[in-house]
Amino acid sequence: MSQRNNLEHLKFQHSDLKIKLTDIMSATDNFSATNHIGGSETILVVEHASNGYLNDYLFNIKEKPFLTWAKRLKICLDIAHALKYLHHEMENQKTVINCDIRSGTISLDENWRARIVDFGFSVFLPPNLDGDALHLNCILGHECYIDPEYDETGKLKRESDVYSFGVVLFKILCGRVDNDPTYIKESDIGLAFVVRRCFYDETPMEMNQMIDPLIKDECANGYSLDIFMKVAYQCLAKNQEQRPNMEVIIKELEKALSFQEEHVQCLETDQVVDEFGKSLLRHENPTLKENAVVNLCWDNSELVFTPNTEYVINISVGFK
Incomplete structure (x- = not known):
């Protein structure tokens, strides 16, 4: 098995050195190849994480x-x-x-x-x-x-x-x-x-x-x-x-x-159906016909009910 390099010595030892991008651009004449920082060292500039x-x-x-x-x-x-x-x-x-x-x-x-x-x-x-x-x-x-x-x-x-x-x-x-x-x-x-x-x-x-x-x-x-x-x-x-x-x-x-x-x-679809079902039950005394087919059309519009009125409601769920 080949001997591994000692990572502590290979990795560049540094503190939290921070230099503004504008300062680097100014010092290098907007990254011109004719301007350098230091000697023959190479600086890798990456986007801030x-x-x-x-x-x-x-x-x-x-x-x-x-x-x-x-x-x-x-x-x-x-x-x-x-x-x-x-x-x-x-x-x-x-x-x-x-x-x-x-x-x-x-x-x-x-x-x-x-x-x-x-x-x-x-x-x-x-x-x-x-x-x-x-x-x-x-x-x-x-x-x-x-x-x-x-x-x-x-x-x-x-x-x-x-x-x-x-x-x-x-x-x-x-x-x-x-x-x-x-x-x-x-x-x-x-x-x-x-x-x-x-x-x-x-x-x-x-x-x-x-x-x-x-x-x-x-x-x-x-x-x-x-x-x-x-x-x-x-x-x-x-x-x-x-x-x-x-x-x-x-x-x-x-x-x-x-x-x-x-x-x-x-x-999310199931949650929408569940929330509207609970909202329907909380409404002011709406009455439904027995054995009514219940579907709900969700199009971001408000549903208005008249108390003590019978409703047949069709519910179909979709997203626009």
Whole structure:
């Protein structure tokens, strides 16, 4: 097994240094290539993460707004689209392997759109490289997220990012840190090992118990969760060739989101019917014909009743 780099020494040590964008633009003549800050150092300017980082919302739930299941799925899709771009859609057939996909490197903007913001371990994969793989003498990344085949052989591929993304997917699903003591007591790699064991041993009840209880009530129909867990598990395959590419992952995540949005819409429809039914019963003594067919047309208009009058009401629910 290749020896890992010491992350504490590799990562840039810094305090909370903040420089106004206007000051940077002024110092660089609006980012002119002929003006530089300092010597040969490179500065990466990224959009301010006004809603912080994904990590914060999974574990500091008392201090942060709750992320619904639908919102979590949209965040997963944003990350997946970013990885698809890095892996397949850059100019001149370039490929970037991030090597550090984890919830702590995913920022959230004011509209809850997710972005990959840390490229400290990233490497370029040259075009037309034999086998689309790099062979490195050191292992980059954080232990619980490292592709096991890359860890064992030093072979770095796009699928190494896919594995890390799979860990993030299950982290979002379970709402626990990847190195939670519950997981670490089984294996040093934490969450990924426990997930693979649950699927291999076919223990769905145990896997179900790992799901964040805050989202279980939202996913009562199960279809969205099933699709999500299936593709997330495929990302955690031990062998690189068995993992799906980002295009396949995106399609499955879109399916999961579609099922969840349909489920939420059905719940909202049921709630509208229930609220109008209660409102009807509270009205001033309306009387209905016995065995009347009751439907309600909801078009945001006010229903007016005359007391002591018999009504046959047709109710059909729709949204404009």
